[in-house]
Amino acid sequence: xxxxxxxxxxxxxxxxxxxxxxxxxxxxxxxxxxxxxxxxxxxxxxxxxxxxxxxxxxxxxxxxxxxxxxxxxxxxxxxxxxxxxxxxxxxxxxxxxxxxxxxxxxxxxxxxxxxxxxxxxxxxxxxxxxxxxxxxxxxxxxxxxxxxxxxxxxxxxxxxxxxxxxxxxxxxxxxxxxxxxxxxxxxxxxxxxxxxxxxxxxxxxxxxxxxxxxxxxxxxxxxxxxxxxxxxxxxxxxxxxxxxxxxxxxxxxxxxxxxxxxxxxxxxxxxxxxxxxxxxxxxxxxxxxxxxxxxxxxxxxxxxxxxxxxxxxxxxxxxxxxxxxxxxxxxxxxxxxxxxxxxxxxxxxxxxxxxxxxxxxxxxxxxxxxxxxxxxxxxxxxxxxxxxxxxxxxxxxxxxxxxxxxxxxxxxxxxxxxxxxxxxxx
Amino acid sequence: xxxxxxxxxxxxxxxxxxxxxxxxxxxxxxxxxxxxxxxxxxxxxxxxxxxxxxxxxxxxxxxxxxxxxxxxxxxxxxxxxxxxxxxxxxxxxxxxxxxxxxxxxxxxxxxxxxxxxxxxxxxxxxxxxxxxxxxxxxxxxxxxxxxxxxxxxxxxxxxxxxxxxxxxxxxxxxxxxxxxxxxxxxxxxxxxxxxxxxxxxxxxxxxxxxxxxxxxxxxxxxxxxxxxxxxxxxxxxxxxxxxxxxxxxxxxxxxxxxxxxxxxxxxxxxxxxxxxxxxxxxxxxxxxxxxxxxxxxxxxxxxxxxxxxxxxxxxxxxxxxxxxxxxxxxxxxxxxxxxxxxxxxxxxxxxxxxxxxxxxxxxxxxxxxxxxxxxxxxxxxxxxxxxxxxxxxxxxxxxxxxxxxxxxxxxxxxxxxxxxxxxxxx
Numbered sequence: 001x002x003x004x005x006x007x008x009x010x011x012x013x014x015x016x017x018x019x020x021x022x023x024x025x026x027x028x029x030x031x032x033x034x035x036x037x038x039x040x041x042x043x044x045x046x047x048x049x050x051x052x053x054x055x056x057x058x059x060x061x062x063x064x065x066x067x068x069x070x071x072x073x074x075x076x077x078x079x080x081x082x083x084x085x086x087x088x089x090x091x092x093x094x095x096x097x098x099x100x101x102x103x104x105x106x107x108x109x110x111x112x113x114x115x116x117x118x119x120x121x122x123x124x125x126x127x128x129x130x131x132x133x134x135x136x137x138x139x140x141x142x143x144x145x146x147x148x149x150x151x152x153x154x155x156x157x158x159x160x161x162x163x164x165x166x167x168x169x170x171x172x173x174x175x176x177x178x179x180x181x182x183x184x185x186x187x188x189x190x191x192x193x194x195x196x197x198x199x200x201x202x203x204x205x206x207x208x209x210x211x212x213x214x215x216x217x218x219x220x221x222x223x224x225x226x227x228x229x230x231x232x233x234x235x236x237x238x239x240x241x242x243x244x245x246x247x248x249x250x251x252x253x254x255x256x257x258x259x260x261x262x263x264x265x266x267x268x269x270x271x272x273x274x275x276x277x278x279x280x281x282x283x284x285x286x287x288x289x290x291x292x293x294x295x296x297x298x299x300x301x302x303x304x305x306x307x308x309x310x311x312x313x314x315x316x317x318x319x320x321x322x323x324x325x326x327x328x329x330x331x332x333x334x335x336x337x338x339x340x341x342x343x344x345x346x347x348x349x350x351x352x353x354x355x356x357x358x359x360x361x362x363x364x365x366x367x368x369x370x371x372x373x374x375x376x377x378x379x380x381x382x383x384x385x386x387x388x389x390x391x392x393x394x395x396x397x398x399x400x401x402x403x404x405x406x407x408x409x410x411x412x413x414x415x416x417x418x419x420x421x422x423x424x425x426x
Numbered sequence: 427x428x429x430x431x432x433x434x435x436x437x438x439x440x441x442x443x444x445x446x447x448x449x450x451x452x453x454x455x456x457x458x459x460x461x462x463x464x465x466x467x468x469x470x471x472x473x474x475x476x477x478x479x480x481x482x483x484x485x486x487x488x489x490x491x492x493x494x495x496x497x498x499x500x501x502x503x504x505x506x507x508x509x510x511x512x513x514x515x516x517x518x519x520x521x522x523x524x525x526x527x528x529x530x531x532x533x534x535x536x537x538x539x540x541x542x543x544x545x546x547x548x549x550x551x552x553x554x555x556x557x558x559x560x561x562x563x564x565x566x567x568x569x570x571x572x573x574x575x576x577x578x579x580x581x582x583x584x585x586x587x588x589x590x591x592x593x594x595x596x597x598x599x600x601x602x603x604x605x606x607x608x609x610x611x612x613x614x615x616x617x618x619x620x621x622x623x624x625x626x627x628x629x630x631x632x633x634x635x636x637x638x639x640x641x642x643x644x645x646x647x648x649x650x651x652x653x654x655x656x657x658x659x660x661x662x663x664x665x666x667x668x669x670x671x672x673x674x675x676x677x678x679x680x681x682x683x684x685x686x687x688x689x690x691x692x693x694x695x696x697x698x699x700x701x702x703x704x705x706x707x708x709x710x711x712x713x714x715x716x717x718x719x720x721x722x723x724x725x726x727x728x729x730x731x732x733x734x735x736x737x738x739x740x741x742x743x744x745x746x747x748x749x750x751x752x753x754x755x756x757x758x759x760x761x762x763x764x765x766x767x768x769x770x771x772x773x774x775x776x777x778x779x780x781x782x783x784x785x786x787x788x789x790x791x792x793x794x795x796x797x798x799x800x801x802x803x804x805x806x807x808x809x810x811x812x813x814x815x816x817x818x819x820x821x822x823x824x825x826x827x828x829x830x831x832x833x834x835x836x837x838x839x840x841x842x843x844x845x846x847x848x849x850x851x852x
Contacts, residue, residue, distance in 0.1 A: 076836070078832055079832060079833070079836050082829045082832050082833050082836075083833075085829055086829075086833065092530065093530060093538055093814075096528050096530060096540070097540065099525075102522050104518065104519060104522060104787070110786075112519055112786060112787050112788055114522070114523065114788075114805075115762070115765075115771075117766050117767070119799065119800050120766060120767075120799070130838065133837050134833075134836070134837075135833065135837065167836060203799045203800040204800045222655075224800070225797075225800040225801060229648075246848055246851075247845070247848055247849055250841070250844050250845040250848040250849075251845045253841045253844070253845070254839070254841045254842045254844070254845040256841070257839060257840075257841035257842070258839075284844075287844075288840065288841050288844075289838075289840045289841075290839075290840070290841060294841060332817065333817075336541070336815060339541075339813065340543050340546060341543070341546075341811075341813075342813050343813065343814075344813065344814045344815070344816065345541075345813055345814070345815040345816070346815075346816055347815055347816065347817035348817055348818070350818045350819055350820045350822070350823040350849065351816050351817055351818040351823070352823075352845040352846055352849070353845065354830055354834055354839075354842040354843070354845050354846060355816060355818060355823070355826070355830060355846070356814075356816050357834075357842060358829075358830055358833040358834065359826065359829060359830060359833065360536075360538060360816045360818070361530070361538050361816075362538055362540075362814035362815075362816060363814065367811075371651075372811065372813070373545065373546070373629045373811075374545050374629040374630045374650070374651040374811055375651065375811055376811045376812040376813075377812060377813070377814050379540075379812065381807070385767075385793075385798065385799075385800055385801055385802045386802040386803060386805065387765065387767075387768050387769065387770065387771055387798070387802075387803070388519075388769075388770045388771070388782075388788035388789065388803050389762065389770070389771040389772075389773055389788075390770065390771070390772055390773065390777050390781060390782050390786045390787075390788060391758065391759075391773035391774055391777055392774070392776045392777045392781060392786070393776055394776045396776070397776040397777070397778075397781070400781070400785060403508045403511055403512075403784075403785060404780055404781060404784055404785060406504055406505060406508050407505070407508050407509075407512065407560075407561065407784040407785065408780055408783075408784065410502070410505050410508075410560070410593060411559050411560075411561065412556065412715075413680070413683060413684075413716075413780075414683075414714065414715045414716070415676070415679045415680045415682070415683035415714050415715075415716060415720060416680045416683070416780040416783065417780070418676050418679070418680070418710075418713075418714075419673070419676040419677045419679070419680040419778040419779065419780050420778055420780060420781070422672055422673055422676040423673055423676075423776065423778070
């Protein structure tokens, strides 16, 4: 049964909702050794780890054009159409994120500006096994492609017969991935970070993975950039008495089926809704294929919090800063401007969270564990970087020369001052 | 004497220019203990560390309005005017970085959007002692203020008489810092990360610092966000035969005076310029107040690389991805679009790098150590975060329901599928 609590000012939210974190401590040494080994031995180490962990003896790492063609030939045609539809929606939304260079013209021919350049080479990790999701491929590759990255390199572990799931290859091709390699785990993160004979070194690595992958990303961070280390997935639903308990319960469970550590939280002004949702959870849990996972999640991480007002509910939500926020209220647009911290916001009664996982358009890679207080959904911004530029004419420099010299001397940096004064010496 | 090399395809740039890094290994344990202690004992620990490290026994940590007023009364009036001028230029440039929310309207009343919110609480570290720079205050606080951060909290170590340099207080007030506390080192980073009786917990910490501060920022990263851990400062100058060797040498030295590990690199198509700059460096080094630091930097980290063509010079620069890049050529705007990786670009013969340090407008907090391949100058973007939102009408959901169900089921996430199908059950 889910735990229900009444909100009061004295409630210690942080304690009550103590969020779980994945534990990485056990894999530290293993991952470190794999990184070192791949750095030293390159492809040779990759083949060995793939044999060891993925139980397949590969001759080449790169996926061939023939294999991609075969994936298109064999994929369920209905799924292919859905992937294309999803791709187009994701592309349309992310294209709005593209930013332009700007230039500021000032007096005396002085000009300043900001230039956007893509990160030239990026790596995309895609999990294999039961978490092999074509939606992951689309959500990570599409913004990189729109940003203009020159080389988008995907790595994913092969199945034991040495192949990759057709839906992953199809999604990769549609999204514009340039090259695909059959390698997973910490060894693939090492390959992308250092480069091997087959796999090019990249500047940034994105995409979700198991604890070995997450730990490897943590370790190579600095050498290359990474997107984030995601915690367990979360949904917070703010609901008033206009919400349907059957739908609310189904939405909470769609989150709970991800992981035993996933958190599903309902904050509502309606005691009646709270009771009905609790009851519905019990009914619907029994109907789930992934009942065991979802039940542990609901019973340990799930909460229903009853508040007196919607403003209290929003205050709780802003404090929790959830990855996914559903506004299951009659007037969602009225609440939108009050939301300060949330990854993605699902508005009204007809926008269940899975819409965003697959095909509405916005990214499904979102800040977890309260990091929405300071970080953002994955976007085109994650695949570009900016350079500023400054141009001064002789007259422009002359006008400000005394100011630069004054400032530099006040900071004790006299060689800074001299770089200006030298230009006006006779 | 600076080392001069001729470029060839076989030159191993990475080896030749092996960049120095600050070493943090020695301070690990010290910093960890300070963090734990401040987390546990709050203000009490802060007072003790301030007594120990800054040699002053404070009664209160917060800078009072009277102290700020006194700073305005005592500051050099000419410097005050320069700080104001610099502030206005920085503000003008960074205001161009402000981004708008967007909304995408689709069929059936479906709409999607991206909302920008400021990071509510940010902390700004400002070094004390010989590196107490009002320009640091401006460059970090102005973009935070423009982003709309509600609480901008500055921490900086007091001098041994318990005061803060007037120029820092004046710059903070002009830039819109909300509160200033007299505390520095790892203890101040702990205070901003965990909060104490006096100092509010923030969500992001920015600003440069010594190795204790840098290590503390590394350690609290995850709990809060941080800007970056900066390596030694660098300049790369691309020059053709139109460049003046006196000016080029002065610019290289303005970088070299920062730190013995600072790197000053000239890449030029002109052998004659290379020789003249090497000679000028020797002449000008002797004239510097910070000769000792600059000489070690030039002799160990400095290089002159002679290339056959400007394109080779650009290739080298893109590979190095310098923090500061000067284009000391006759046609700098022609080269600008070829620059892929650089923090800030200084164009032409009248734009010495110190212009950007102080008052041109663009930020002086820039990616070092080659990280310009994947990261950007500090900007308003560093003080905001985005949320996406999705609104579907009943008709909109009905239109896509089979697609969501198909996608979810293909990924084995049936509770995801049910969150949609439940809404259409009779």
